[in-house]
Amino acid sequence: xxxxxxxxxxxxxxxxxxxxxxxxxxxxxxxxxxxxxxxxxxxxxxxxxxxxxxxxxxxxxxxxxxxxxxxxxxxxxxxxxxxxxxxxxxxxxxxxxxxxxxxxxxxxxxxxxxxxxxxxxxxxxxxxxxxxxxxxxxxxxxxxxxxxxxxxxxxxxxxxxxxxxxxxxxxxxxxxxxxxxxxxxxxxxxxxxxxxxxxxxxxxxxxxxxxxxxxxxxxxxxxxx
Numbered sequence: 004x005x006x007x008x009x010x011x012x013x014x015x016x017x018x019x020x021x022x023x024x025x026x027x028x029x030x031x032x033x034x035x036x037x038x039x040x041x042x043x044x045x046x047x048x049x050x051x052x053x054x055x056x057x058x059x060x061x062x063x064x065x066x067x068x069x070x071x072x073x074x075x076x077x078x079x080x081x082x083x084x085x086x087x088x089x090x091x092x093x094x095x096x097x098x099x100x101x102x103x104x105x106x107x108x109x110x111x112x113x114x115x116x117x118x119x120x121x122x123x124x125x126x127x128x129x130x131x132x133x134x135x136x137x138x139x140x141x142x143x144x145x146x147x148x149x150x151x152x153x154x155x156x157x158x159x160x161x162x163x164x165x166x167x168x169x170x171x172x173x174x175x176x177x178x179x180x181x182x183x184x185x186x187x188x189x190x191x192x193x194x195x196x197x198x199x200x201x202x203x204x205x206x207x208x209x210x211x212x213x214x215x216x217x218x219x220x221x222x223x224x225x226x227x228x
Contacts, residue, residue: 010023010025027170027171029168029170029171030098030099030193030194031098031193032166032191032192032193032194033090033094033097033191033192033193034189034190034191034192035189035190036188036189036190037136037188037189037190038086039188041083041086042136042138042188044079044082044083045076045079045083045114045136045138045214046138047078047079048076048077048078048079048114049076049114049212049214051078052074052114053116053210056072056074056116059072059074059075060074060075060077061073061074061075062074062075062113065111065113066113066115066126067123067124067126068115068117068121068122068123068124068201069121069122069123069124070115070116070117070118070121070122070123071116071118071121072115072116072118072210073113073114073115073116074113074114074116075111075112075113076112076113076114076214079112080109080112083109083112084108084109087109087112087134087216087218088107088108088109088218090134090190090192091107091131091132091134091192091218092107092218094132094192095107095131095132105221106220106221107131107132107218107219107220107221108218108219108220108221109216109217109218110129110130110216110217110218110219111129111216111217112214112215112216113214113215113216114138114212114213114214115211115212115213115214115215116210116211116212117201117204117210117211117212117213118210119203119204119205119207119208120203120205121203122200122201122202122203123199123200123201124200125167125198125199125200126198126199126200127195127196127197127198127199128195128196128215128217129195129217129219130195130217130218130219131194131195131218131219131220132192132193132194132195132217132218132219133192133193133194133195133215133216133217133218134190134191134192134193134215134216134218135164135190135191135213135214135215136188136189136190136191136213136214136215137164137182137186137187137188137189137190137191137213138187138188138212138213138214139187139209139210139211139212140182140183140184140186140187140211141184141207141209141210141211142162142183142184142204142206142207142211143183143184143206144161144162144163144181144182144183146206147161147162147183147204147205147206148161148162150205150206151205158177159179160177160179160202161202161204161205162181162182162183162202162203162204162205163179163180163181163182163201163202164179164180164182164191164200164201164202165177165178165179165180165199165200165201165202166178166180166193166197166198166199167197167198167199167200168197168198195217195219201213
């Protein structure tokens with residue numbers, strides 16, 4: 004993309020009738036493998052909660068999910084705080100320019116135990132940067148698509164994770180991510196203000212387990228959220 008300061012020079016060097024392409028700026032999302040040690044720390048607490056949900060700290064009242072079992076992660080929080088702040092800081096620097104890690108903090112961290120037919124409606128998060136980690140997805144996306152005949156529709160999105168956002172011309176756009184067992188151990192980082200949702204799955208009686216969290220600026224930071 005051409006920087007505005009160089010735009011007129013670029014135009015001056017173009018023959019008449021040729022046009023310089025430009026894009027409106029909009030932050031995207033990062034995806035990659037979660038650090039194995041961090042994943043192990045989180046899984047230990049998830050396993051402990053799953054053994055006895057009555058001992059978990061319910062987090063439903065803070066979430067939009069139409070999901071019965073959602074719990075705050077407290078034991079692993081202090082051990083993974085710096086890792087997620089570093090990831091969020093790197094993401095923020097990529098899209099918004101330099102910021103130091105000391106101005107950001109992990110606001111919360113929770114686990115979703117999603118059952119068959121449960122779902123997460125369109126919603127946003129608090130803070131500046133959010134993330135989701137797919138810990139367990141007990142199905143193949145092709146089976147989900149077939150079970151609902153999703154491929155035969157105008158919007159094949161069965162069991163998908165989906166971003167919903169407006170483009171520069173005001174059009175509502177969606178980006179569907181076909182999350183299934185191949186995505187286990189993958190993390191996705193995105194702006195907290197972007198609407199996202201999770202469609203229900205149909206082909207498994209086991210939990211679809213995901214972990215989410217938000218990173219924001221310290222209260223004394225000029226760009227706090």
